[in-house]
Structure formats: structure tokens, C-alpha cells
Amino acid sequence: MRCRLLIADLGTSSLKVMIMGGGGQVESSTSEPVLTYTEGKRHEQKPAEWWKSFKKACRTLHNQGTGLDVDAVVCTGQMEDFIPVKDGRADTAILYSDQGGSRRLQNRHLASDAVTAVTGNDWKSTTPLMKWLADEAPEKWERVLFGSKDYLIYCLTGVSVCDPVNGTVTGMMNVHTRTWDEQLWNGTGISYRQLPLLLEPEDIAGYVLKEAAVQTGIPAGTPVCCGLGDGGAVTLAAGFQAGGDSGYAYAGTTGWAAVPADTLAMSKEGSVFHLAAPQKGQFIKIMPLLNMGNVHQWAVHTWCGHGNFEEFEKLAAEPKAMPESLVFIPYLNGERNPIVDEKARGAFIGIDSQVDESHMARAVLEGLAFSLKQVFAQAGLASSSLFLVGGGTKSRALRQIVADVFQCRVQVSAEQERLAMFGAAACGWKAVHECSWEEAGKALRGIDHRDIIVEPDVSKKEILVKKERLFAEAARRMRGIFDV
Known part of the structure; x- marks a missing residue:
């Protein structure tokens, strides 16, 4: 099977556009920066700037000699946005990180267990978007979009859509039927006509309009897939690329473990939420960590001045006589797993007179790894x-x-x-060939990624098991200690 795709990924900091050739190879790619406007707790971006950047990226590919005559366009991007549209225009996109909205809708007319049964999450696990809908006067906008990629689709086709992955986090979608559920917003003044059409990621949302074709260079009539939010796209690509279904770990500014699930399973402790998976009848269980790359960056700046990353790498790589008692609890910013404790803070445990900065640097990275392992244990996974x-x-x-x-x-x-x-590409592949997800995955696995493989040092197993137990016990005893 072969197909040629134009793929766009509109994230919070950049827009990336690439052409994937018929055999799955990347023919050409380019990127444009994306600006965020902040004022206090307000975090917004300008959809008009997104579209301008997309048009520029398409012209760049064309000027590089890359043809834009593709079998389909498929997009992915940031989720949990609130993008009000009026008279065909969207002046602002309120980002998921925005905290300026009212929390009035946390007091719902539905019981919390009823909400969980329909959405797969409690209200605290859904986006703040719904909190905006009551206060931002629904009559002032005709429709709303919930993801950056959906705005690109709207500009290309004139159709407003949403995928089930992103639909989950709006708090308005029934995660079982993958449809909007009116009981979840009853009494807010919102109507179905204001919500985007919910489509599966591989469904055709529409076709490139003549005006959009003139502006972008993509031929009019080119199919545009619904695509999916970046959380679902990364999960899809990770599953295909790893060749398994055991999930993956994300180590970014924050972190999380994401594992596939056939059923919803809420946790009594910690913060666990679910996304509808790209595949019907399946879910993605997410266990977030507030502390990961942000803690790593803090350590780099603390011990290696001016953020010298390579210097920190050498410092933490293999210090001599690493103390068996030294552990670091990385909760610098509170934590959400394996327990929810907003007041939690970090700590070094087991410092003696032999501890130096290299030991502490390595303990920071060990603490992050222990924390990550805890969430996988919380999910009952071992691989x-x-x-x-x-x-x-x-x-x-x-x-x-x-x-x-x-x-x-x-x-x-x-x-x-x-x-x-690459996750989005699977949607395009499935749409063009009307094949199964498994067949789309096989096509992507055939691409030579040359991944990095790291084997464990079995000689460290015994000592790290002991330190992991110490880590877990220390973290347990610190629970609630900062409540005073």
C-alpha cells in the first residue's frame, strides 16, 4: 500500500508540516514558531497566526520543490483549546494552561459518579474549557472548536470537527458512545449546533476549498482527514513503533505513563484519567506526573550554573561510591501520582558526610525514574x-x-x-486505503527510524531495588507533612 500525505502538527510552540511520500519516507518538512500571549493567568494564541504560519509552511515546501498534490491532508496538534468562532472568524484560542476561567461549573447538577460513568473521568480531570462556556456568553459565538488542528481543518474545508480523543477532555462527550451527551451541559445554554461534528480520526472531514487552495497551494478537492489530538497521535505512534501494547512513558517538562485499556478503571489514590483511544472501544489510561523535566532543569541550573546540560550529564553519569541510603523525592511542584498532594515538596533523604554534588545530581535522576516506575506499578504493568x-x-x-x-x-x-x-500519518493511511489500524501500523513500522536502545545494567538491580523501597517509604511518610 502506498499513499502520499501532507501532515501538520500544530503544537503550543511550533507548527510542523511535512510531506510523507508514497512509501512512507519523509520527502520534505518545515516548521514555523507559534507565539503564546500571556497576561496573568491568561494564556492565549491567535488562530489567524496559525493559519498564516500554515500557509507560509506550505509555500516553503513548494519552494523547496516539493509538490503538494497529495492523497490526503491530516492534522494533529494541541488539545483542550477553546476557540470561539463568530461569522467564520476566530479571534482567540484559549489554551489548556489558561486558568483565568470561572470554576462555576464544577458544581454540576449531576452527581460525580454519574459524570464519571459517562465521561470516564471526574470533573477535575477534564479541561477548564467547560468553565468558560457559561461565563463567556455562548450567544456571542456561533460555534466552538476544541483543538488547534481543528482550526486548520476549518480553514481548509469550512467544516468544524472534533475527534474523540480531544472530545474526551471537554467533559461533554460520552466516552462509550463517542458522541456529545447533552446531560453533561444541560442548563448552560449551549446547543448541539454550536458544537463541532464528532468524527473518527480516519474519517474525511471535508475537502480543500478553492479559496484555501489558492492560499496554500494544496489542490482544491484534496480530502482532509479529521485527524486527532497530539496525545492520541503520540500514543498511536508509540504503540506502532514499539510493536507492542504495553504503553509508553513521557518525560517532558512534566511526565506521564500512558497505557492502553479495554475498560475504565478509576484509581482510589492518585490522579488517573482516560482518553478515548483512536481505536473504537478502547481507551488510553493516563497517569500524570507534575515533576519530570522541570526538576531535571532545576538540577542542571542548581549544580551546573548557566544551565550547562553536558556538564550535568558528566556530573550525574557515574559518581564513585554512590551512597546506598541517598534518595531524592522529586515533588518540587506538588504531585498527582501515586497520590494527589498539591502541597508536597521535594527532599533529599539519607545524606551523610560522604555525599557530594555528583551523588546528589544522580539521586535527582534516580528519583525521577523511581517516580515514573511507581505510576507503571500503579497501572499494574510490567514489561x-x-x-x-x-x-x-x-x-x-x-x-x-x-x-x-x-x-x-x-x-x-x-x-x-x-x-x-507519524501517529497522524496512520490516520491518513487508514483513510486512503480503508484498511485496519493494524495494517496502518505495519506500514509505519516499515519506516527506518533507527531508534536508540538502552539495555539495563543488571549489576545495579539489587541496590536499586533497595533504594526504590526506601524511596517509596520516604514518599509515603512525607504525605501530608506540609499541611501544617
Whole structure:
């Protein structure tokens, strides 16, 4: 099977556009920066700037000699946006990180267990978007979009759509039927006509309009897939690329473990939420960590002045006589798993007179690895390999420590920056060939990614198991200690 695709990934900091050739190879790619406007707790972007950047990216590809005559366009991008549209225009996109909205809708007319049964999550696990809908006067906008990629689709086709992955986090979608559920917003003044059409990721949302064709160079009439939010796209690509269904770990500014699930399973402790998976009848269970790359960056700046990353790598790589009692609890910013404790803070435990900065640097990375392993244990998962993605994978020391703590092979994607785009490509592949997800996955697995493989050091197993127990006990005893 062969198909040629134009794929766009509109994230919070950049727009990436690439052409994937008929055999799955990347013919050409380009990127444009994306600006965020902040004022206090308000975090917004300008949809008009998104569209301008997309048009510029398409012209860049064309000027590079890359034809834009493709079998389909498929997009992915940031989720949990609130993009009000009036008279065909969207002046602002309120981002998921925005905290300026009212919390009035947290007091729902539905009982919390009823909400969970329909959405797969409690209200605290859904986006703040719904909190805006009551206060931002629904009569002032005709329709709303919930993702950056949906705005690109709207500009290309004139059709407003949403995929089930992103639909989950709006708090308005029935996660079982993958349809909007009016009981979830009853009494807010919102109507079905204001909501986008819910489509499956591989469904055709529409076709490139003549005006959009003139502006972008993409031929009029080219099919445009619904695509999916970046969380679902990365999960899809990770599953295909790793060749398994054991989930993956994300080590970015924050972190999470994402595992496939056939049923919803809420946790009594910690913060666990679910997304509808790209595949019908399946879910993605997400266990977030507030502390990951942000803690790594703090450590780099603390011990290696001016943020010298390579210097920190050398410092933490293999210090001599690493104390068996030294552990670091990385809760600098509170934590959400394995317990929810907003007031939690970090701590070094087991410091003696032999501890130096190299020991402390390595303890920080071990603490992050222990924390990551806890969320996988929380999900009841153990595997002979771990697929690791995110900016934190640039650290050789962290990659090795994760492999040693998990005592399993760590696979790091060579396509970190484009992983979501490969997930989106699977949607386009499935749409063009009307094939199964498995067949689309086989096509993507055939691409030579040359991933990084890190094997665990079995000689460290015994000591790290002891330190992991110490870590877990210390973290348990610190629960609630900062409530005073």
C-alpha cells in the first residue's frame, strides 16, 4: 500500500508540516514558531497566526520543490483549546494552561459518579474549557472548536470537527458512545449546533476549498482527514513503533505513563484519567506526573550554573561510591501520582558526610525514574521493554538510569519531534486505503527510524531495588507533612 500525505502538527510552540511520500519516507518538512500571549493567568494564541504560519509552511515546501498534490491532508496538534468562532472568524484560542476561567461549573447538577460513568473521568480531570462556556456568553459565538488542528481543518474545508480523543477532555462527550451527551451541559445554554461534528480520526472531514487552495497551494478537492489530538497521535505512534501494547512513558517538562485499556478503571489514590483511544472501544489510561523535566532543569541550573546540560550529564553519569541510603523525592511542584498532594515538596533523604554534588545530581535522576516506575506499578504493568518519549530522552544519563531502575530495555524514538506526525500519518493511511489500524501500523513500522536502545545494567538491580523501597517509604511518610 502506498499513499502520499501532507501532515501538520500544530503544537503550543511550533507548527510542523511535512510531506510523507508514497512509501512512507519523509520527502520534505518545515516548521514555523507559534507565539503564546500571556497576561496573568491568561494564556492565549491567535488562530489567524496559525493559519498564516500554515500557509507560509506550505509555500516553503513548494519552494523547496516539493509538490503538494497529495492523497490526503491530516492534522494533529494541541488539545483542550477553546476557540470561539463568530461569522467564520476566530479571534482567540484559549489554551489548556489558561486558568483565568470561572470554576462555576464544577458544581454540576449531576452527581460525580454519574459524570464519571459517562465521561470516564471526574470533573477535575477534564479541561477548564467547560468553565468558560457559561461565563463567556455562548450567544456571542456561533460555534466552538476544541483543538488547534481543528482550526486548520476549518480553514481548509469550512467544516468544524472534533475527534474523540480531544472530545474526551471537554467533559461533554460520552466516552462509550463517542458522541456529545447533552446531560453533561444541560442548563448552560449551549446547543448541539454550536458544537463541532464528532468524527473518527480516519474519517474525511471535508475537502480543500478553492479559496484555501489558492492560499496554500494544496489542490482544491484534496480530502482532509479529521485527524486527532497530539496525545492520541503520540500514543498511536508509540504503540506502532514499539510493536507492542504495553504503553509508553513521557518525560517532558512534566511526565506521564500512558497505557492502553479495554475498560475504565478509576484509581482510589492518585490522579488517573482516560482518553478515548483512536481505536473504537478502547481507551488510553493516563497517569500524570507534575515533576519530570522541570526538576531535571532545576538540577542542571542548581549544580551546573548557566544551565550547562553536558556538564550535568558528566556530573550525574557515574559518581564513585554512590551512597546506598541517598534518595531524592522529586515533588518540587506538588504531585498527582501515586497520590494527589498539591502541597508536597521535594527532599533529599539519607545524606551523610560522604555525599557530594555528583551523588546528589544522580539521586535527582534516580528519583525521577523511581517516580515514573511507581505510576507503571500503579497501572499494574510490567514489561521487558519500555518505550520512552519526550525531551528528557536527550539525557544519556536519564535514559540509562530509567533502564536500570526498570531493569528492562528502554527504546527511545529517533523521531521525537515528529512522533505525533507519524501517529497522524496512520490516520491518513487508514483513510486512503480503508484498511485496519493494524495494517496502518505495519506500514509505519516499515519506516527506518533507527531508534536508540538502552539495555539495563543488571549489576545495579539489587541496590536499586533497595533504594526504590526506601524511596517509596520516604514518599509515603512525607504525605501530608506540609499541611501544617
